[in-house]
Amino acid sequence: MYNFQLLLHNYAFNENDVRILKELSPLARTNVDDFLILFYKRIFTFEHASHFLSNDTIIQRHRRKIRAWFLRLFNGIYDEAYFEMLHRISQTHVRIALPNHYVNAALHVVRSFLREMLISHQRIDALKSVDKLIDMHIDALSGIYNATEQTDILKTIKTIHQSLHKEGKGVIPYVQPIFNTRTLQLDKYECLMRIKDVNEIILPFKFIEIAQKTGLYCDLSRLMMSKVLDFFSEREEAFNINLSFEDVNEYMTKDFLEKRLSTFTRPSRITFEILESQSFDNTKALEEFIVMVRSYGCQIAIDDFGTGFSNFDHILSLSPNSLKIDGSLIKDIDHNTMHYDIVENIHHLAHKLGIATVAEYVHSKAVLQKVQAIGIDYAQGFYLGIPQEIGTITCKTSNSN
Template identity: 40%
Template sequence: MLLNISKSLSRRILTYFFIVSISLILLIFYTFEAVGKEAFKSLEKSKAEVVIDTIIPTVSMDLYLGMDDQAKQLIENILKANKNILGITLIHNKKVVATYMKQNIRNKDYFVFTKTITKPNSKEKIGNIYVVYSYEHYEEIIDKYKKILLMFLGGIALLLFLFSVYLEQLLSPFKAIVAALADYSPKKDLHFPDFIHREDEIGSIARVLESMQNRIKKYALKQENMNKILEEKVQEKTKELRNRLYIDSLTGLANRLKLQEDLSQLPHASIVIINIDSFKEINDLFGHKIGDKILKDFAVKLKNLINTNNPRLYRLGGDEFALLFHNKMSRDDIKLFLDSLTKNIEKMVFVHGDKELSLHVSMGAAAGEKGILEKADIALKKAKKARRVYAIYEYDDAKVEKEYEKNIEWIKKLKRSIELDRVVPFFQPIVNTQTRKPKGYECLIRIIDDNGSVVSPGVFLEIAKKSRYYNRLTGIMIEKSCQYFSQSTCSFSINLSILDILDPNIVAHLKESIQKYEVENKIILEIVESEGIENYELVYNFFTEMKEIGCQIAIDDFGTGYSNFEHILKLPIDYIKIDGSLIENICENEDSELIVSTIVDFAHKKGIKTVSEYVSNKEIFEKIRSLGVDYAQGFYFDKPKQYVEKDCDI
């Protein structure tokens, strides 16, 4: 039975070996033929190009010197000397200089290639040479190659056959070894009595396998112990990673992520957020190392003060901590707890060297089901704004929450508007009160909403100032306004806040745009919120620098709320824009008329032009005109538009 199996396996191995051998032979044959053909063709093409490359310099010189006959003679000589070249055409300056073609080109295997002829010592093209090259000796080479290859492959086939017969005999001892190894495990013993005494490699394998089993048993035992150690290490690392994920590394307290997970598992809860006031000053004064130590000490004192898991203490990050109660507390209970906590925190003393430090905190609390962490944060902001120790989230605070959500939504809209290029300038005319014609325009920012409606800056500008998009908006307005009026006779004014002119990036972009669009003699820099100027020296330097470029300066909303006339009027300004609140009721309010008259008179004595805003009707226009105001702006003339005439009264 075993003998029959062995013969069957041998026949199968022999059959497989024969099929594989024949397949390999055929594969090698046809692969070599295909690859060889391409290789021969490539070689012949390279040889042909080398031949032509040797004559191109001479042909180039002959053509350049006008010796076309010399070039023709050289072409004829090459054609006669090389039997594989079937034809050559020479073109100089798009004219055929010579064409030679052998008569026996038909039924030939050939290819055509082109070479460019350039002027001597130059890359300038002066002509081309087209060459027809023969493959006629390729078939002879291929026939020889096929005979050699077939003889070689026949030898390989014979060797493979003999090797397959030998392999069949060689494999038979291995069958017995494989059978023994098939069911092997470290708990079983291996014995090969039929082969262990042989002096060949099979005997060596049998002896090695028998001696190896002892080492395998030892290794298996060692591996089993190692697996147990690895499992313990994995559990340890898992615990460590979980701690890193949920535990604050500085204080050892649960972190914000853990708080959020715990909140998600509680149907009702109460939370208190504790923020250390002015902790940045401690870091700045004593350094971050001491600041971290105080945070750790504060965490320990809070934990000792609470000494329970309800509430549980968390560190949210930075100088902010939280207490989570696993139940919804009443407002009175929260207030009672916060009063007690405040007193205990005020008693805490932190020692640094010979100094004793105390901390002041602000706290926000909320209770309920959903969103209480956000509500507690709103209450914390409310406490800080009111300069109180703590605040508890009330139903009235929902308005604040909605406003907060609205602000977040508008920040998203700002980002989207910038990305989709929906931030655009609108232009309102500034009219000469004598000619009643526009002398220029004020550039006003607008956003085109998703539904195509135009959004005024009153809706989003204050929100933008609190976000990182404010500078982007200013930069877009500068760029687009300068570009729009680059080919215009009109002047145009751009609103800049004190924060803008103190920002080196904005100033750099402003200068770059003025230079790029060449609008230095048209642009007016209109300074808004000028009552907030604190560093007049920096502002004066900015004004002086921009006026040296050619810009003009205007002060917006002049006339109310100023306690700094003296400083303002020392600045090198060209225009004063009178505050709209004075203009709106100038016809009914004598005080407004007196103030405007005084401003106009004083400005004219200083050589400063005046502009009235909010001119909404003819009566107001005639009034400010009679007072000597130079320019007017308002709905009486036109509302802001996205596109305006670019020719002005200059």
């Protein structure tokens, strides 16, 4: 149960505040319709609102609840049941994945409206009590977000630590095939990191940022690369390894890679993918890294091209072997003419520079056909092949660099 007594104490909310707010009840009833007009005008500027409030029936039900809540602000009863009601509302917000800043923005609308209402009706004496009430709402409605976030972070950190121990069995390399668009033959694999929590496979977006903030990312990355290199060492396939700037800047990672590449069978099969949006942070470190891996015959790809700076001068200085065009541009080129034109221009300019192109996020036959029409060299995506655990692949690529 929510500790409402502590909340009331922290905000010095007292009987005088209760009396003042209760006096405002008739004024609130008179102005509730104006409040609802302003409230919905504001929240529908949020993209999330159009998904959650998706039809008239849902909007009307939501409107009735907001109306009742607004009037209840001034009923003079702020007890355990009232704050438990706020706790349930916050649980609903978390369940539908409503970002906490949306909740804060909505309460800001409430505060602004009430201030205007009080000033226009010469009830400036009530401003302090209203501010206390809204502050307590922000605190109560944000509490479960903080608790949920903390619980999730601690759970993720624990899972990362467990993945790094027990002989590293919790780090699971996955691979996704990349195909030649002209022959539709398998050309190589992109290696993707996953970690395992009991029987659940966890995707990178759930743990990478936390790993980076806690200094655990490079340990995960080296373990991932070690497993990939071990697997492909006695095979023939070509494959791609993703690198972040933490990898490029980390001495232990660079030393690890140099040692492994010096004994690896035909390292020319390896392409290192570097995010375009990160590749401008430390040009010297990146260029030194590229010189090192290229000395072993490895190739360089710029990943997610088109989402970052798209600085072709800098890209040219890195002399990449390929550009992987970001999925946000590829996924709808079968009907988005602007994205089609952008992708076509990227492809033509890359070819003039002697750089191969790869289309990510090819999720349908229609998208693949557009990719082929443009002349993009390679493609990957769920339509062509989903990511699978590295140990399950059996077929060999046609690439034997």
